[in-house]
Amino acid sequence: MTSNLQMEQKVEVKALNIGKRLHQASRALFAIAIAGQMLFVYYIVAFYGGIAVSGQYEKVNDQLGHGVMEGDPIGNAMLAIHIFLAAVITFGGPLQFSTALRNRFPKFHRWNGRIYFVTAVVICLAGLYMNTTRGAHGGFIMSVGNFINASLIMGFSVMAWRTAMQRKFMAHKKWALRAFLMVSGVWFFRIGYGLWLLLTGFSGVGVSHDLTGPFDRFLSFGHSLVPLLILELYFFAKSHQSLQIKKWTAAFLALLCLLLVGGIAVVSMIFWIPVLH
């Protein structure tokens, strides 16, 4: 009898520990992603903010393939709105997931959520306008990838809003996380290149200057779909009874933490820090 009870207690403790490990791994991954996104915000504000202050708009084209184009005032205005709001959403998004902020300042959470929603839609519409009128680097396939990203951002944001209005808070959190990852697609796109460079010994295999190489093609869709798949795997493992699934998912997320740190470091060193000097 006693040994049966001890066995049960042992299994319970093990289950608790594995559940905790999964939770901690997901939190670590989220924290690393937010730190990396704050570096992106810093780059956007320092680089594009610096240009806005100095008035040297031609410098935008050091970073972007199309950028500021003569004879396209609407496209240029869309780009300016897009980039300004990119800083707002990338900074404001993670604040939505702070339990302390949500509990202490629920009004802030609601208003920041509304701003997030409207900002996401405007960024997507401006992005789609540029994508359609100017074309995407990487051609049609990259355009389709961007279109999917925009659709998922808007679709998931609508679901996050709807479930909040319906006071279905568990579902709301899930849709908000999905929307957040899709909004982060532009960031994952850059981190994807950083990680690929790291993993391939900076050889540039699969990548071409016009973004039509096999890896470019993969990333056209991967920047949205890979993070989404990983999130769904996490939801699945969290709600599943199997300790093995939880354990292996926790280990996988821990590995992703290392990969993410590597990707962020490479992107910062190659793409972001050099343009700030």
Ligand code: HEM
């Ligand atoms: C909400 C998510 C998004 C954020 C935060 C965001 C952010 C940005 C940022 C920061 C840039 C400047 C890039 C750099 O300096 O490296 C940029 C450029 C651009 N983005 Fe987005 N973006 C988002 C979604 C989209 C979507 C959905 C599309 C297309 C449907 C799009 C299309 C573009 C285009 C066309 C450019 C200019 C590229 C060029 O001129 O070469 N973006 N975006």
